[in-house]
Amino acid sequence: MSERNYNKLNRDENIAQMQGELLEAILSEESIFPWNPADPETENYLSNIEGVFTLTDWSESEDILPRSQDLFAQLDRCWEKFPTREIDSSLQEKFGDRLPTDWLETISARVQDLTEAGLSPIDRLVECVKPLLSNWAIEDLQVFARPFAYAMRGKGFEESEVKQWEELSEVERARYALKVAHYALERTDRDRG
Known part of the structure; x- marks a missing residue:
């Protein structure tokens, strides 16, 4: 043996x-x-x-x-x-009135899982929202993630006013979920480094 x-x-x-x-x-x-x-x-x-x-x-x-x-x-x-729950409260505070709680929790959990994954910014963003947007093609999510990934490289990303969640189209929901993931990833990266 x-x-x-x-x-x-x-x-x-x-x-x-x-x-x-x-x-x-x-x-x-x-x-x-x-x-x-x-x-x-x-x-x-x-x-x-x-x-x-x-x-x-x-x-x-x-x-x-x-x-x-x-x-x-x-x-x-x-x-x-063990993931810190700090990002959960931060997401809830910033986006809780515009995004369902279960979506925020899923994004937060995925962000925590991906902190050590050596993925590109686009792939990290897509992985954060993929469980929520499983009916979307990865390529489509990557297209929507590009502006946020560009912002993660140091360029600013303009935050625009958003409608209530129920009023958003499927495309707008996907973009908004990526926006939340972008915020969570940036905050986690900033807190870690």
């Missing part, structure tokens, strides 16, 4: 064991943790737990510093994978 297969098998066994322990803890009649902080028994529980765990054991260990740095670096990488 190769080392890779052995590691995968070992990881799968560990996951199965953890899932079993979690299920056992959930189904257990015994209280695992006192969730009510106002309950007087909570203070006793926490005091007992703190008595079992002492930092002096850890402070004497020489490998605690490198291991803790590795842990925090890995936690940082994990948090980077």
Whole structure:
């Protein structure tokens, strides 16, 4: 058995064991943790737990510093994978009265997914709206995306007054969705760099 297969098998066994322990803890009649902080028994529980765990054991260990740095670096990488909800609120604030909320959420999620994708500006814009405009040909969306992609290269893009969503034609909706995606991508790029 190769080392890779052995590691995968070992990881799968560990996951199965953890899932079993979690299920056992959930189904257990015994209280695992006192969730009510106002309950007087909570203070006793926490005091007992703190008595079992002492930092002096850890402070004497020489490998605690490198291991803790590795842990925090890995936690940082994990948090980077989770999208920030800041762009959602920004889109809702700027376009919420003119675009359906589900469209804003989809664009925001796609922007977050594409932050590390090495796509061209046009492709990034198209990918942001493609789930919403699935009946459109990619080539047509690329044509509509060109002015926005040009604006992403440093040239300004004029913002014009828009009608209410219900009054927009399919073409106007596609263009407006691209406009929102353009705004979201620019804001995300600016916040990252």
